[in-house]
Amino acid sequence: MELKIENVTKTFQKTPAVTHLNYTMENGVYGLLGLNGAGKTTLMRMLCTLLKPTEGRILCNGADIFRMGADYRKLLGYLPQDFGFYPDFTVKDYLMYIASIKGVHKAVAKKRVGELLVRVGLTKAENKKMRKLSGGMKRRAGIAQAMINHPEILILDEPTSGLDPNERIRFRNLISELAQDRLVLLSTHIVSDVESIANEILLMKEGELVHAGSPEKIIADIPDKVWKLSLGREEAVSCARQYKTANARSTPSGMELRILSAEKPHPEAVEEMPGxxxxxxxxxxEKAGEDDAVL
Amino acid sequence: MYFYLILERKRGKTMLYYEWKKILVKKGTKMALLVLAAVLAATCYFAIHDVYYVDDNGEHVYGLPAISRLREMKKEWSGPLTEEVIEKVIAENRRINDTKEGRADDVQSSNIAYGWKLGFHDIYYLLMRSFCKFREADYYKPNSLMPEDARYFYGNRVRSLQEWLEEPEQEYRFDDEERAWLIGRYEAVETPFYYDYADGWKQLFAFASTVIMLMMLVLAFVCASIFSGEFQQKADAVFFSSCHGRGKAVAAKLGAAFLFVTVVYFVTVLLYSVIVLGILGADGADLPIQTNHVSWKSLYSLTNFQQYLLIVFGGYIGTLFFSLLTMLVSARTKSAVLAVIVPFFILFLPSFVGGADMFWVDKVLALMPDRLLDMKQCISYFYLYRVGGRIAGSLHILPGLYSLLSVLLFPVIYAVYRRMQVK
Known part of the structure; x- marks a missing residue:
């Protein structure tokens, strides 16, 4: 499976959301990292044929996905960021319905729904109305619908947003399990979601792909050095204002800072391994992670 | 190949089943159906309660207790409505008017006299229509008739039309060919009429448009969210990224909406008909519609049963058209609110535009889809149109025109919705 993005641009009323993006993906897990508004969702929606690129094209094994139409969507599983559903359907009915519009035959769908409910831990909730599910359960139902047709391409847009840390870990493990023999593209603005499971990381900023590669390569290519230093409170606050600060922890004697800088920020700073x-x-x-209280 | 086709058909049925279920499980749908049930119950009550007779003490008796007595009284006059019968009616009317009760000024005595007339009161109304001018309705006119006037009863119908057509203001409304066509239609109605008790049909027709119009609004309300619902519930991304999301799933939505409208419409109409006719009686199905004074002036040679079929199928086409139009707006704008405004707008448009009292405006308005919801009104229209060089009334045009438009709306909605982008 090869998904090739060729010079793709998407503009909304002259405002570019994605600009001249080129990238090729094969089987494996791809983590798409970027701040909110970086263009991740727009890119994913284009990959799901929900939006047409203003320029460029997307090829699946050499064929334009918009020309392939249903043949392409047959290969696709998608969990959108704002995962919507039919609130008055039971979980089972919802999955059976999605199976039908994904072209899964009824007898196969019944079996598959049963398997997926076990896998995502929703067996006991199968007859519950969708609107009565908790946030985590809804997300799990979401991943089940995305997987119902055994997709070769699985696109997950911010799958862990709104989940508590336990649910997030559980979700990450689930994605890791599902990632075998398929192409998984996972967007997030939470680094820990992809750190351990992604084969490749794509960094998107203001609609452009600013860097891509394996986590090791991305880390190795970091333009800044990472420094650790302990300072008195006042001096630490002043230092944190001057540099990109990855972490600030209070200690009995003041504060311990983790700073990103090309130059040594303070005579007492010690260089650390970057993550x-x-x-x-x-x-x-500095805006990184602003939207997520867990980080 | 054969196996593949069977599989595809089954898949289509499954999608249709779930789309149908999606409509039914919504709270809005349940509420709408409850409203419809309440409307139906209220309309049936009014249709039945509206029937009355006046007892020997001059008291009005309404509803169920009145039905059998009224039926008995009217049945005494059933049979061909010949000159002799008309003479008898005029004579009997005069006889009652000359009684002490008929001449009395107090309400109770007048009511007693009125009660004696109830058996032939439908014929009394026909006399009023026949002996008044075309656009007049003088309720007391039959009281001035003599039995020998009976011979003009049927002739008056055609003559009053001719006189009306000769009025100066009709000159620009109808050309000679159209005048001749109208008179020909009038003459084609077979006489003498047969008269019988037909209050079941009369009441059924009287409230049919209320039921159909309110049902259309209820169905439009439900249909408004069928397509926009995917966006409102944010289920659009999964829907359109699925294999059949831009094809069979859209067709299944349309199919489920069509089924829902059809089933609800015919079940409601059937219930309404069975309740009203079951209680008031279905006698008089074969009577010409002109035996009901409301349709005395109608151009069309129809029986009550044929009129019933026209009302039911016209109403269905109208309801389907409005529902499809609502769905088109819903699919295009992604808004159920905008979509549900459309039928209200079309329904109330004639009230605003029609106030102009211009013949050509009224002629155009007579072809609006809301007229299908009240076909009985169309049966009384005198608006003529040229279709392929032939003269036609709105009744000839409306069902065909809106059936065609409805059929065309299906692929339009399909094409609009399958191309939607999810931003």
Missing amino acids: LEDVFLSYFG
Whole structure:
């Protein structure tokens, strides 16, 4: 399976959301990282044929996905960021309905729904109305619908947003299990969601792909160095204002800072090994993670 | 190949089943159906309660207790409505008027006299229509008739039309060919009429448009959210990214909506008909519609049963057309609110535009889809049109025109919805 994005641009009333994007994906897990508004959802919606690119094309094994139409969508599983459903349907009815519009035959769908309910841990809730599910359960129902047709391409847009840390870990493990022998594109603005499961990381900023590669490569290519230093409170606050600060922790003697800077920020600073979160901060600046209280 | 086709058909049925279920499980649908049930119950009550007779003390008796007595009284006059019968009616009317009760000024005595007339009161109304001018309705006119006037009863119908057509203001409304056509239609109605008790049909027709119009609004309300619902519930992304999301799933939505409108319409109409005719009686199905004074002036040679079929099928085409139009707006705008405004707008448009009292405006309005919801009104229209060089009334045009438009709306909605982009 090869999904090739060729010079894709999408503009909404002259405002570019994605600009001249080129990338090729094969089987494996791809983590799409970027701040809110970076163009991740627009890119994913184009990959799901929900939006047509203003320029460029997307090829699946060499064929234009918009020309392939239903033949392409047959290969697709998609969990949107704002996962909507039919509130008065039971979980089972919802999945059976999605199976039918995904072209899964009824007898096969029944079996598949049963399997997926076990896999996502919703067996006991199968006769519950969708509107009565908790946030985590809804997301699990969402992943079940995305998987119902055994998709070769699985696109998950912010699948962990709104989940508590436990649900998030559970979800990450589930995605990891499902990722075998298929192409999984997972967008998030939470680094820990993709850190351990992605084969490749794509960094998107203001509609452009600013960097891509394996997590190791991305970390190795970080433009800043990572520094750790302990300072008195006042000096620490002043230092944190001057540099990109990945972490600030209070200690009995003041504060311990984790700073990103090309230069040594303070004579007492000690260089540390960078992580993916540092990369994220390096590329996306102080706004990184602002929308997520867990980080 | 054969196996594939069977599989595809089954898949289509499954989608249709779930689309149907999607409509039914919505709270809005349940509420709408409850409203419809209440409307139906209220309309049946009024249709039945509206029937009355006046007892020997001059008291009005309404509803169920009145039905059998009224039926008995009217049955005494059933038979061909010949000159002799008309003479008898005029004579009997005069006899009652000359009684102490008929001449009395007090309400109770007048009511007693009126009660004696109830058996032939439908014929009394026909006399009023026959002996008044074309656009007049003087309720007391039959009281001035003599038995020998009976011979003019049927002739007056054609003559009053001729006189009306000769009025100066009709000059620009009808050309000679149209005048001749109208008179020909009048002459084609077979006489003498047969008279019988037909209050079941009369009441059924009187309230049919209320039931159909309110049902159309209820169905439009439900249909308004069928297509926009995917967007409102944010289920659009999964729907359109699915294999059949831009094809068979859209067709299944349309199919479910069509089925829903059809089933609800015919079940409601059937219930309404069975209740009203079951209680008031279905006698008089074969009577010409002109035996009901409301349709005395109608151009069309129809029986009550034929008129019933016209009302039911016209109403169905109208309801289907409005529902499809609502769905088109819903599919295009993604808004149920905008969509549900459309039928209200079309329904109330004639009230605003029609106030102009211009013949050509009224002629255009007579072809609006809301007229299908009240076919009985169309049966009384005198608006003529040229279709392929032939003269036709709105009754000839409306069902065909809106059937065609409805058929065309299906592929239009399908094409509009399958191309939707999800932003």
